[in-house]
Amino acid sequence: MLGPSLRALRNRFPDARITLLASPAGARAAPLLACIDDVITHRATWQDASGALPLDPTREIGLVETLRGGAFDAAFIFTSFSQSPWPPAFACYLAGIPRRVGQARDFGGSLLTVRATPPPDCTHQVDRNLHLLQAIGVAVGDRDLAVAPPAEAEASADRALRRLGIAPGEPFVLVAPGASCTARRYSPSRFAQAITRLGRAVRMPIVLTGSPREATLVETIRVRARSACVRSLGGDSSVVELAAIVARARLLVGNNSGPMHLADACRCPMVILYSGTDLEEQWQPRRAPATLLRRPTPCEPCYRFECPYHMECLDIPASEVADACLDMLERTAHRARVPARIGAASSAPGS
Incomplete structure (x- = not known):
């Protein structure tokens, strides 16, 4: 769901080094996204819906130290309609990342330097992610999912x-x-x-x-x-x-x-x-x-x-x-299916 946004960021900042902060499951899928240079894997308390993650403040402190060591210029915080950007924004704030971009309806102080108003909850997740980039003037190209298996x-x-x-x-x-x-x-x-x-x-x-x-x-x-x-x-x-x-x-x-x-x-x-x-x-x-x-x-x-x-x-x-x-x-018996790779043409549904 993040692929189109990563491609838009790469097109806007072609020389940037893009690092993905992801859960273990997300990190395992990262090799499919050609726009990523590095991955930071972290089991975040703010994504622990089951409450099974043991209490361990050193885990979050370690994340802050890792982010600080990356000397990042900006953090783009992508969330679903039900997720809050404020916990990861706080980690990025403590890490000294100067530009922190997210979308939220509720106020969270200065944890976000750019706070975009999110779209309606029924918005497709791909479009929700791209909405964040459009709010800061990043041009959006295609909205298609695409993978590039190694x-x-x-x-x-x-x-x-x-x-x-x-x-x-x-x-x-x-x-x-x-x-x-x-x-x-x-x-x-x-x-x-x-x-x-x-x-x-x-x-x-x-x-x-x-x-x-x-x-x-x-x-x-x-x-x-x-x-x-x-x-x-x-x-x-x-x-x-x-x-x-x-x-x-x-x-x-x-x-x-x-x-x-x-x-x-x-x-x-x-x-x-x-x-x-x-x-x-x-x-x-x-x-x-x-x-x-x-x-x-x-x-x-x-x-x-x-x-x-x-x-x-x-x-x-x-x-x-x-x-x-x-x-x-x-x-679909006579439909020539074109594998979706970065830069490949795509077919319309049911064509």
Whole structure:
């Protein structure tokens, strides 16, 4: 979601050294963004939604010292609609960074040297990030997500697929059943049923993938899916390898999670089980052909990590998921998909 803003910053300041301050998960995705020179990895208390991060003031003091050592000229603080810029702004203030740019409706004193008024909450996150730059006069070019997997990730993706018996250029369906919280995960049993139905109708491998912590989930679905065409990458793929695998897929099936954004960046057609945790307008794919499946509920958007109402927003029959996949495969059968790389042309959704 930050890629277009980083490209805009690079275009405005071509000789600048751009350092990304990111969570461990964000840092693992940083190699996909060609505009970054360095990464500072930090588990920030202001991003600890679960409250599980142990009390350790030295951790934040260490961040301030790291930032001070970087002798940065400016800090651009990008936040979602629900995040506050003030904690990271305070760290940057203590580090002596002279120019601190963020967007907030509430007043936070002089912690920000430039405080932009944020756009409406329903604004797409890509546009929200770019809004911050526009507020200080940075010209905005394209708004498309794009990734640039390193050569070693491309080679690793080919090796991983080859181990599953999938030759270079051979079409396959990629299924990513995981998500960062249970409120965004479609039922594993229904995933298995949908895969079973899809496997009876298509003549291509169906590949399951997930993060290391999702390996058990992936294996559970593989065992339950009664189809000889199902293969599994387990939880062995890194984010950068996954991006390269998504770029090779004929179709992605998953939840509203990271692989969905990778598919949008790679222009990979997708069918997404989009839970009611968020507004579609905030995070939905905008460039790749996409079908979003969700049942309307009075509690959406809930912004919860766990659902107390039996996941009614994802009460979608497996047959409907399989039919949506077949429809997307048919609609995009003759579509020449151009891999989205920095500077590459992109196709309009559904074209």
